[in-house]
Amino acid sequence: MASTPTPALRTAGLTRCFTSRGGQPRTALDSVSLSLPAGGVHALLGPNGAGKTTLCRIASTVLLPSSGRAAVLGRDVVKEAAAVRRLIAIVFGGDRGLYDRLSAQENLWFWCSMYGLPRRAGRQRAQQLLEQLGLAERAGELVETFSRGMKQRLHLARGLVAEPQLLILDEPTVGMDPVSAREFRTLVTDLRSQGRTVLLTTHDLQEAEALADTVTVIDRGRVLTHLEQPPQPGSLEELYFGLIRSTAARSGGMEV
Numbered sequence: 001m002a003s004t005p006t007p008a009l010r011t012a013g014l015t016r017c018f019t020s021r022g023g024q025p026r027t028a029l030d031s032v033s034l035s036l037p038a039g040g041v042h043a044l045l046g047p048n049g050a051g052k053t054t055l056c057r058i059a060s061t062v063l064l065p066s067s068g069r070a071a072v073l074g075r076d077v078v079k080e081a082a083a084v085r086r087l088i089a090i091v092f093g094g095d096r097g098l099y100d101r102l103s104a105q106e107n108l109w110f111w112c113s114m115y116g117l118p119r120r121a122g123r124q125r126a127q128q129l130l131e132q133l134g135l136a137e138r139a140g141e142l143v144e145t146f147s148r149g150m151k152q153r154l155h156l157a158r159g160l161v162a163e164p165q166l167l168i169l170d171e172p173t174v175g176m177d178p179v180s181a182r183e184f185r186t187l188v189t190d191l192r193s194q195g196r197t198v199l200l201t202t203h204d205l206q207e208a209e210a211l212a213d214t215v216t217v218i219d220r221g222r223v224l225t226h227l228e229q230p231p232q233p234g235s236l237e238e239l240y241f242g243l244i245r246s247t248a249a250r251s252g253g254m255e256v
């Protein structure tokens, strides 16, 4: 009998609670059970505060679950955190995580050394990534002089230093102009064709539709739907708004 392939990310009853400053309990993830296959782009959608970043942070071992389990390629994110860190990379949108007063290549050299690459191999890897991401011409310039789109490419290069099997992109195109965002999406498509798995959170439904092989919609920490196939062109907006509207109506929340 053929064995079932190990999912890139599997969660079972995954729950994460926070306590607000005023002492109010807040459930960011509420018993989330999901299985995302290895390979392809998996879109995670949901309104502000839905729990997307919390899920990404748990999958990348920087946040502990309150209860339930999560595993990356079969490795438990709590009990085998070190092994999980070797399999994943996380790229946040915005300006976090880069050293502005260093050049693009210095940033990458730093990250290569953090991942234990010897100096020579690190420099080769950095050069290869700068070329792959179209930054080679600006490699020696300070990151503070980069546009947002260029910074996002560099973020992605940083994420790729360790050749992760699961790349988590948390709103990677936020604030990008349409051309930079489209180029970034092309890079994501290239990664998919190289056999990598990408978990993508986004508020851009067209982006999700263009890239995703599976789509998961969450709201208030709960999975509302999980599509195991790419959405039909033009279908996602109606599905998404319908789901969010009915959840809001059930809980007497705002109109969408």
Ligand SMILES: Nc1ncnc2c1ncn2[C@@H]1O[C@H](COP(=O)(O)OP(=O)(O)OP(=O)(O)O)[C@@H](O)[C@H]1O
Residues within 6 Å of the ligand: 018, 019, 020, 026, 027, 028, 046, 047, 048, 049, 050, 051, 052, 053, 054, 055
């Ligand atoms: N460190 C924290 N302390 C308290 N509450 C938190 C903390 N981190 C997240 N939360 C809360 O958990 C819930 C989910 O937040 P999360 O950042 O995962 O949402 P999100 O779907 O990524 O939202 P957005 O689309 O706005 O980025 C929110 O109510 C948020 O206020």
